[in-house]
Amino acid sequence: MAEAHNEMKPGSWELDTSNIFNYIDSFIQRCFDMLDVCNCMIIFGRIDELEKINKPVFAGARGDHFEAKCDQIEHMFGDALDTVKAVAHTILDVQAPSWYDDILSFRTIIKDIETIIENLIESVFEGVNHVEEAVIALYSLHNYSKRKNLRRIFKKKTAEVWLMFSDEVQEAKKDMVSTRSQHPADLPSFSGRAVVLRMRKNRLLYLKKIMNDASVWLMPCSNSEDVVMHVNRLTGAIDVAIRELWISWTHNLDEKCGAGLNRTLDAQKYAARRPPRMQH
Template structure:
């Protein structure tokens, strides 16, 4: 009882040394398991994602080679002549250190494969498919961080697509006189349809990027959204402007002459036809009012353009 106030003076290091060593051994084995998840998909029965493009076979073969190398390194660790859970075994630190360095080398090889896969894509959609595939495969932190970095490059790819391609095409449509539009389409509605096609093009790509919910917010993402919103808004305003110009031209048509335009023969002979052709019957051509035909064409295609206040 008289010694009850004396503090304990046990050396904690020596008491918990083996427990700490066992906990560290478990952490080492967890890293081995993580390596199996990262590099040994095929041997674990996990299906490999279907890569597209011309480099699909090359990517798959490279991943299989990495897996074969990992399994060889793992077999050497499995065949040690001591119990891997025995914390008193002095050789574990050396064997595991070698295995860990080999995994670092495999990580570098793995990231090179990812980089090579992205070099073979040219569109945002295909790049998103590649990113999705490697996101499912990424298990180790270093590989995960590299996949996130490639996601940032994906936003840059879309920004370049909008600035270098879509925006340039849009600027061509805004020039006067405008570039030739699709054959068979009227002037105003044809121009609007072409710009609508550009809007749909970037809208689909933006929707693909929005599906990448696993990517952390970044500066590149904010910049891409700003460029998209500005470009999409400008194109939508241009479509409204073209529609307004067509409506103004439509109102400029003389209402009093609309009836007269319809009171003409539907067929006529060409004015340059010879007398012999006329005597033999000659050729006939449509005599319907050309301005009315243009108006009907415009109406037909404007009806196909929905939204945007039209």
């Protein structure tokens, strides 16, 4: 606006731009401060007008301890939020310098909360033994992943979950080779081996479904596509192995057995051969 006026009448608008824009920049910064407070209300206080955010729930022997930590986080944030509410009249008043000390105190508490959450995440994952537990743990802590400063540790833990899945795929592949000729003692040789292979396939498909369902909220991971590709290849190889076992079984049948299997049962003859029922 000043440039437009000065083009028509040079020197007509002599403005102290630094003083004017200092107030504007200060007001904009305070708006960003309030956005940060509101985001913290959603993440650490579970205070959201649009949706209900459930409390984190943990299983296992230390579940109560972890839930108590989450309660502690909420109480710490509640106290910090009360401090902000007490000085609400100064937040958008750019001529009130006390707000800078107030927001600094608030952010110091938020930094302490973030440190507690990082330690909590590490403690939760110490008791994780398989993929299902890891996914459940991440889901319980998922609301904290919305905080920018905590995304790094959540990305790290997400990568660890996919690595656990990848390790299980590799273990299944090794077992297919090392236990190729083994089968449960209470099952025949061919069908027993086929049952074991089918169980491995079902396990992989189950884990794949868990990870696929979790992709709605789970953070992206660079090696996820490679793991899924290996799962698809291995399940395909299991199908081929089961088919080969069936072919080998049918080739080992003698002609009399095959003829018997292809013959339908005569109901009357079968009934005549059954022993008579005992009369009481």
